[in-house]
Amino acid sequence: MQSFHEAKYDVVLTDPAVGVGAMLARRLRVPLVFNVRWTIQGEAHLLIAPSPLSYIPFTATELTDKMTFLQRIKNVLSYNFGMYTMSYITEPNYKPVVKKYFGPDVDYSTFFLDADIWLMRNDFVFEFPRPTMPNIIYMGGFQCKPPQPLPADLEEFVQKTQKQRMLEVWIPLF
Structure with a gap:
């Protein structure tokens, strides 16, 4: 810990899959930035943003945001x-x-809630509609490889499909 204090770090960037980074940031009294999708406490949005279980599906339930009454009960359970x-x-x-190290009155979950920035490793476009917080920055796709050209036969198929779709859209207009 002495070497960490002497280094005078400006920020702790950590993955909250393990809680040590959050505790280190608190101990060093520096801002905490999470590179996150999942924390050790579960899906990140459920921790930091209002997430009404009536329309936000809990992780691994395979439910959608359009739930029946019984599915909502499953979600709550x-x-x-x-x-x-x-x-x-x-x-x-x-x-x-x-x-x-922090005292008996400190709750472990507050280490996560006190994060200054959440770099969320998903794209909200592919998620169900849900509330979010202002300190969340979505950075979906940053781990993707650069795109490669399609094989010739697949490119030809895509082009034909697009032309066919354009005809289907324009023909009813006349």
Whole structure:
């Protein structure tokens, strides 16, 4: 820790899949930036943004934002099971460290909520509509390879399909 303090870092950029980066930022008293989609506490949006379970599907339920009453019940039960798992499996591993170095009145989950910027590794265009927060920056696709040209036969198929679609759109207008 002494070498970290002497280095006088300006920011901690970390992946919150493990909670150590958030604790380090708090200990060094520097801004915290998450490179995130998932945290150790689950899907990032559910932690930091209002996420009404009536229309925001919980992770791994394979539900959409158009849920029936029974699907909403499934969503709430899945959420409660996820929070139970978090409380009894993940947090107990971090609580002793937090209590020792930050005091008994500090809650482990506040380390995540205090992040200054969330670099969200997804594109909101591909997500269900949901509330978001002003300190979230979407950067979907930054890990993608540059595009390559399509093979000739596939390019020909795409061009034919586009021409056919244009005809289907224009013919009804006349």
